[in-house]
Amino acid sequence: MLSDLVKKCLYGSGLLGLYHRFRNRRTLTVIMFHRVIDPRDPRWASCDPDYTLDTALFDRCLAFFAKHYNIVATADVLAARRGEKQLPDRALLITFDDGWSDNLDFALPRLRAAGLPALLFLVADVVGRRLPFYQERLVGGWRLGKVKAGELLASAGQARPSAGNDMATLREAIAAIEKLTDAERESALAPLAEAMDDGHRHMLLAEELGVLESGGFAIGLHGKTHTPMTLAANLDAELAGARAQVAPYLDPSEPPATMSFPHGRYTPEIAERAHQSGYQLVFTSDPVINPIADRPGWLLGRVGFEQPGIVGKGGGFRADKLALLLFRKQSRLLTS
Incomplete structure (x- = not known):
């Protein structure tokens, strides 16, 4: 284990950044977020801390990404997959899972202020629902x-x-x-039932998806019900069915071209079936960064992190911790 002083020195000296510039030059890093909430918001008191980042730390993460990566849009990755363009060196894509209303309330304004795009993987059945899973x-x-x-x-x-x-x-x-x-x-x-209801709305409304799209979010799918694909009673409904269900909410009204696996659970057979059902890019929760060479594969890994892993003892953001977490991730092609 590296001491805090060594970590800070490695990052502060620029050595970690130099290491990243060479080691991860032709890679795509996909970041996985869930919720972003201002601690003053009433939803903060009941959110799952393992899947929630406070707004101040989210701002610091965005600044970190902009410093060390070339942040790309979903359309860029899709075009690169089709061989129409190349992704830049040290490409990074920001993604969110599930369909939380706080993505609209808190993540969107910060992304727009920074001029950054993102991708939301939406659970089809949560649209318009007040309570979460x-x-x-x-x-x-x-x-x-x-x-x-x-x-x-x-x-x-x-x-x-x-x-x-x-x-x-x-x-x-x-x-x-x-x-x-x-x-x-x-x-x-x-x-x-009563104990599990905090009285707040947590999930997105159908009309809010257009606001997200106009603000720079692409919309992908995260299954129909949020059931792990490995346990789904009706896999077709979770894959093609979810695409058809969400398409009318979007502008233009087209089935989304991307998806991620709920709970990160899948098999190679399920991944192939998802690809064959119309998803051009399929995202896992395998914590790897993706080599891109001439073009990325269609099955991609994503890296997530929890708030405690990127802060110091006093709760302040630690760029060195985030750098060590991201820059050293295994680079592995999941599929061509």
Whole structure:
């Protein structure tokens, strides 16, 4: 483990930046975000901290990207894939998953101010829905003190006398809930319906998609229901069905050309099926950067990070930590 002083010196001296300029010259780095919220917003109190960045840190991340990368739009990557143009050296694409309303409220204005494009992978069924996925609602209920992790674990049939009320137990309980059948899950969560509702709208409205598009967001798909593709009862609905469902919301009304896998779960067969169903670019959560040579592959890795990984002990942004996290990622072609 590098000491904090060494990390800061490596970055401050410019050596890390020089290393990145040569090592990652012909690569595409795809960044994966979920939520961006101002801590003064009421949604901050119930959001999942592992998937949320505060606005001040998001601004610092954008400045970091602009300093060390050439930020590209989805259209640039699609054109490069078709062989119509080449991506610049050290290309970077910014993406968001799910369809959170805070992407419109907080991420969009900051991206527009910086003149940067982005790509939103939208879950088709969440458009116009107020409440988020049950996993996020459980985290929200727990953060607000309305859901007890040990009790949730018991409701999933995993009762343990020593179970506490900490985040680790909550994650364990949610994982157990995910393994239940739909009927079992509905029965386990029904008594918690009120505790899982923080009273706020979290997901995007159909009319807000046009605002995002006009502001520089491209729209891709993230499945129909947010079910992992490996567990989907109807894979065609999650792939081609989701494209058809979202197309009327967009301008022009065309099926999206990109998608990412919910929960990052897929198999090579599922990836191929997604590609064959009309998605020109398919994004994974495999934490690799993508060699581009003459053109990128159609199956691409993405790199995500959590807020604690890019801040110091006092909570301030640490560019050296983000540099070490991104610049050293494995470069690997997932497919041609």
